Amino acid sequence: MSSCVYKNCKNYSGKNGGSDSTSFHWIPKEEHIRDVWLSRIDRSNDKENIKQECICSEHFQKHQLIRSSTRTFTARNPLPIQKWQWLS
Numbered sequence: 001m002s003s004c005v006y007k008n009c010k011n012y013s014g015k016n017g018g019s020d021s022t023s024f025h026w027i028p029k030e031e032h033i034r035d036v037w038l039s040r041i042d043r044s045n046d047k048e049n050i051k052q053e054c055i056c057s058e059h060f061q062k063h064q065l066i067r068s069s070t071r072t073f074t075a076r077n078p079l080p081i082q083k084w085q086w087l088s
Contacts, residue, residue: 004056006080007042011056023065023072024054033077040080055080 002024003012011022027050028034038044041055057065057072064078 002054004059005041005043005046005050005053006055006059009056009058011058021057021067021072023057025057025060025074025078027053027055037080 004010004024005027011024013024027037035044037055038046038050041059043050059080060074060078061081064075066073066075
């Protein structure tokens, strides 16, 4: 089961905490990219505790997600954003 580590996000797989189209994406292992992702989701101080974690699709812009009939992928070099930055 995957859960989103975005601060205050309650989505996790198996629960349908988000919509049925919520997908989960691994935080990159490359340290410099990982540091940027953790900074953008306000988890920089937790980087030692976050090893193999996911962020749900609600924290990416729609153009950063590629959906097939069975899976959702992130486009090349996506950066998570705060949801309220692009909703309105």
